[in-house]
Amino acid sequence: xxxxxxxxxxxxxxxxxxxxxxxxxxxxxxxxxxxxxxxxxxxxxxxxxxxxxxxxxxxxxxxxxxxxxxxxxxxxxxxxxxxxxxxxxxxxxxxxxxxxxxxxxxxxxxxxxxxxxxxxxxxxxxxxxxxxxxxxxxxxxxxxxxxxxxxxxxxxxxxxxxxxxxxxxxxxxxxxxx
Amino acid sequence: xxxxxxxxxxxxxxxxxxxxxxxxxxxxxxxxxxxxxxxxxxxxxxxxxxxxxxxxxxxxxxxxxxxxxxxxxxxxxxxxxxxxxxxxxxxxxxxxxxxxxxxxxxxxxxxxxxxxxxxxxxxxxxxxxxxxxxxxxxxxxxxxxxxxxxxxxxxxxxxxxxxxxxxxxxxxxxxxxxxxxxxxxxxxxxxxxxxxxxxxxxxxxxxxxxxxxxxxxxxxxxxxxxxxxxxxxxxxxxxxxxxxxxxxxxxxxxxxxxxxxxxxxxxxxxxxxxxxxxxxxxxxxxxxxxxxxxxxxxxxxxxxxxxxxxxxxxxxxxxxxxxxxxxxxxxxxxxxxxxxxxxxxxxxxxxxxxxxxxxxxxxxxxxxxxxxxxxxxxxxxxxxxxxxxxxxxxxxxxxxxxxxxxxxxxxxxxxxxxxxxxxxxxxxxxxxxxxxxxxxxxxxxxxxxxxxxxxxxxxxxxxxxxxxxxxxxxxxxxxxxxxxxxxxxxxxxxxxxxxxxxxxxxxxxxxxxxxxxxxxxxxxxxxxxxxxxxxxxxxxxxxxxxxxxxxxxxxxxxxxxxxxxxxxxxxxxxxxxxxxxxxxxxxxx
Numbered sequence: 001x002x003x004x005x006x007x008x009x010x011x012x013x014x015x016x017x018x019x020x021x022x023x024x025x026x027x028x029x030x031x032x033x034x035x036x037x038x039x040x041x042x043x044x045x046x047x048x049x050x051x052x053x054x055x056x057x058x059x060x061x062x063x064x065x066x067x068x069x070x071x072x073x074x075x076x077x078x079x080x081x082x083x084x085x086x087x088x089x090x091x092x093x094x095x096x097x098x099x100x101x102x103x104x105x106x107x108x109x110x111x112x113x114x115x116x117x118x119x120x121x122x123x124x125x126x127x128x129x130x131x132x133x134x135x136x137x138x139x140x141x142x143x144x145x146x147x148x149x150x151x152x153x154x155x156x157x158x159x160x161x162x163x164x165x166x167x168x169x170x171x172x173x174x175x176x177x178x
Numbered sequence: 179x180x181x182x183x184x185x186x187x188x189x190x191x192x193x194x195x196x197x198x199x200x201x202x203x204x205x206x207x208x209x210x211x212x213x214x215x216x217x218x219x220x221x222x223x224x225x226x227x228x229x230x231x232x233x234x235x236x237x238x239x240x241x242x243x244x245x246x247x248x249x250x251x252x253x254x255x256x257x258x259x260x261x262x263x264x265x266x267x268x269x270x271x272x273x274x275x276x277x278x279x280x281x282x283x284x285x286x287x288x289x290x291x292x293x294x295x296x297x298x299x300x301x302x303x304x305x306x307x308x309x310x311x312x313x314x315x316x317x318x319x320x321x322x323x324x325x326x327x328x329x330x331x332x333x334x335x336x337x338x339x340x341x342x343x344x345x346x347x348x349x350x351x352x353x354x355x356x357x358x359x360x361x362x363x364x365x366x367x368x369x370x371x372x373x374x375x376x377x378x379x380x381x382x383x384x385x386x387x388x389x390x391x392x393x394x395x396x397x398x399x400x401x402x403x404x405x406x407x408x409x410x411x412x413x414x415x416x417x418x419x420x421x422x423x424x425x426x427x428x429x430x431x432x433x434x435x436x437x438x439x440x441x442x443x444x445x446x447x448x449x450x451x452x453x454x455x456x457x458x459x460x461x462x463x464x465x466x467x468x469x470x471x472x473x474x475x476x477x478x479x480x481x482x483x484x485x486x487x488x489x490x491x492x493x494x495x496x497x498x499x500x501x502x503x504x505x506x507x508x509x510x511x512x513x514x515x516x517x518x519x520x521x522x523x524x525x526x527x528x529x530x531x532x533x534x535x536x537x538x539x540x541x542x543x544x545x546x547x548x549x550x551x552x553x554x555x556x557x558x559x560x561x562x563x564x565x566x567x568x569x570x571x572x573x574x575x576x577x578x579x580x581x582x583x584x585x586x587x588x589x590x591x592x593x594x595x596x597x598x599x600x601x602x603x604x605x606x607x608x609x610x611x612x613x614x615x616x617x618x619x620x621x622x623x624x625x626x627x628x629x630x631x632x633x634x635x636x637x638x639x640x641x642x643x644x645x646x647x648x649x650x651x652x653x654x655x656x657x658x659x660x661x662x663x664x665x666x667x668x669x670x671x672x673x674x675x676x677x678x679x680x681x682x683x684x685x686x687x688x689x690x691x692x693x694x695x696x697x698x699x700x701x702x703x704x705x706x707x708x709x710x711x712x713x714x715x716x717x718x719x720x721x722x723x724x725x726x727x728x729x730x731x732x733x734x735x736x737x738x739x740x741x742x743x744x745x746x747x748x749x750x751x752x753x754x755x756x757x758x759x760x761x762x763x764x765x766x767x
Contacts, residue, residue: 087391088363088434089302089321089725095360095391096388101457101458149459149501154571175458176452176454177434177452177458178436178728
């Protein structure tokens with residue numbers, strides 16, 4: 001099928017799908033720290049009651065304010081979905097225009113140790129998402145975005161424990177900018 | 179799922195039929211600028227001992243017989259109904275610290291970049307390696323500094339901040355806090371025909387007070403006014419704010435032309451970019467720009483205006499949109515068929531599938547017309563079968579002493595886009611980073627390389643992979659390949675070697691049209707782990723993934739030696755924020 005197509009000089013109309021704005025929350029219970037499993041990124045996350053004041057804001061972590069206890073019920077998994085890099089190189093101090101952008105409409109699926117879906121959430125306009133899960137070991141998988149060039153990040157394994165504090169798990173989609 | 183057959187993407191100077199699919203446009207643009215600038219003179223110093231004898235770099239522009247005009251029966255293009263699902267399994271190669279036939283020196287480093295321009299620079303990662311060699315000079319350019327050496331490593335000009343070289347204000351004035359231009363993605367090339375050095379980069383304009391991007395972007399093209407890179411240069415600007423320089427008709431623009439890629443043939447200079455929205459993250463695919471190198475060189479000498487720039491945008495490829503379409507440089511002769519032909523290669527790995535087994539060849543024909551007022555050129559692409567390659571994971575590195583980070587970082591292997599392309603002895607050579615499974619079962623970063631033979635049939639482009647293979651080390655990683663090839667098809671591939679057994683090191687391997695050595699040579703032995711700010715959680719890297727690359731460089735000089743440069747950890751002076759450096763080497767292929 002050596003089909004040949006000719007395309008005349010015209011104005012470009014590259015197909016870039018627009019982002020959805022959606023929200024989702026799931027019921028659940030406490031959570032906590034981490035561990036990983038083969039085939040997915042192993043992360044070690046401490047329970048996060050509030051933003052760590054010792055962490056210097058930078059290119060990749062200057063994001064909308066972290067949820068507070070009032071925003072996220074106990075045992076929630078919360079986080080932000082962003083897309084980056086926005087600029088080809090990274091600098092210190094970071095360029096304010098190069099902060100990764102929030103991505104809405106990303107579905108994050110939590111599967112339990114048996115591979116059964118235990119919950120899913122869709123990121124909001126500010127990139128935030130929240131899941132509530134019963135204590136246990138899960139793999140959080142951000143789904144590919146149809147029609148976009150953003151490359152989905154690797155799944156992360158987490159252990160959700162009974163806790164009053166939400167577990168923060170952020171994901172960054174790769175823009176391809178280099 | 180794959181397109182097959184030649185895809186005529188667009189013509190400039192003639193009318194073409196409309197396509198119902200993605201809309202391709204071609205336009206004629208103009209370069210602006212004309213500022214004269216210089217690289218700061220340096221007191222002659224030897225960067226590092228080596229035994230290279232300065233080479234005679236007499237101009238050589240041998241034009242080979244017109245061997246690609248013969249039309250051949252096209253091969254059937256790849257149409258993988260079932261994309262690969264398993265990463266390639268590779269046995270791995272030996273690693274040797276003996277580097278016979280090669281010598282080199284420490285190139286520019288993070289310290290050079292950060293301290294240039296009186297320290298009025300940002301700390302930057304990664305370096306983005308540019309290298310060009312000719313007329314007895316070796317020129318290196320990285321983010322955000324350049325220097326000129328003699329072939330024995332003696333520094334003769336620089337290090338000069340790219341902002342200063344381009345005539346811009348410092349990227350950051352440490353006294354006043356004023357922001358200059360954001361300059362990145364440098365490359366350079368010595369063209370023996372015009373006897374000129376060419377330097378390209380991407381510049382993003384910034385608000386001088388806040389540093390915020392204004393949205394105006396351009397690719398700068400600096401051309402030496404003589405064959406001496408330590409003399410005067412002229413800087414031209416190609417507006418990339420909206421891809422083709424017209425009104426705001428590209429989605430998401432104002433845009434930036436990310437990672438400008440540079441190629442040359444007998445007549446033209448070719449730049450391709452990936453167009454992203456400055457406000458992000460819309461992606462409009464690859465843009466292709468072509469202009470006469472002869473007119474540009476003359477304009478640099480103030481002997482007339484630069485020629486028109488033909489641009490192509492909105493380029494479909496298989497089931498996606500083209501990205502990182504790498505234009506070729508040529509060694510030993512150009513593709514002269516079809517009134518002058520410039521070739522390109524690109525990868526086809528469109529998300530979400532992590533693997534693919536196809537690559538694409540592109541041709542821009544009619545390039546001899548680039549010096550005309552209205553060039554008549556034609557862009558085609560063809561998809562062909564290849565070995566499997568796919569999205570690599572970050573690369574683990576050998577544990578060692580850290581100064582900045584508290585946890586050993588991973589090195590970002592980016593993706594599997596096509597790297598530098600060279601056309602030699604009728605073949606197009608290049609390689610990509612790829613996920614591999616090594617003999618011990620580890621998932622690592624390897625290199626998939628290709629030698630592509632262009633084919634033509636009744637004016638339609640096709641092609642086939644004549645040679646391909648993998649470079650890998652059992653349990654370790656190799657990443658960011660660049661291949662240089664001599665006129666007889668003997669080549670050298672450089673890359674970074676890193677893994678549980680190796681600090682990030684500069685390495686190379688020899689290959690030719692028939693075989694590839696089984697031994698990787700380490701020429702710049704890493705002195706410790708990479709320990710930079712982009713892997714530091716305190717700087718916003720929660721996954722400890724540190725930027726690396728983003729590309730290496732390889733170029734063949736007039737004597738047939740291949741010069742290579744790539745990132746490694748040199749040891750010695752560092753700053754509080756990074757310890758990366760580069761290694762420059764000359765290798766007998």
